[in-house]
Amino acid sequence: MNLNLRQAIIQRVQDKNDEELYGVIADSVGGEERLLPGLGVLFEIIWQHSEADLQNQMVHKLKEHLPH
Template structure:
């Protein structure tokens, strides 16, 4: 479990002083990219999730479910 905490902390540290453009480039470069980028996207999603209202969280769930339904 400490490996996950260290990874989470390392990812947050890596992006904490980046510009909006840098963060966008990281996201765009990671989407559909190398699977090694998935933990970073997961940490970003976790940050978004924690700051989202229950209504926003439900919207994310709906979007994910709609995407999964389309692709299966």
């Protein structure tokens, strides 16, 4: 992913409050494929700033919901 894209996505959300950030995520999930890189950048930030136990919970939750 292009670093400029990361920076643009971060700039787009950096001054939003919790409710606005929730809206950005909710509107992007299940939306157009062009929104997926933005969710990826947001997830990257969450992942980088989460403790190992929360990372493990996220991996477990993902595994639970992947098709078998």
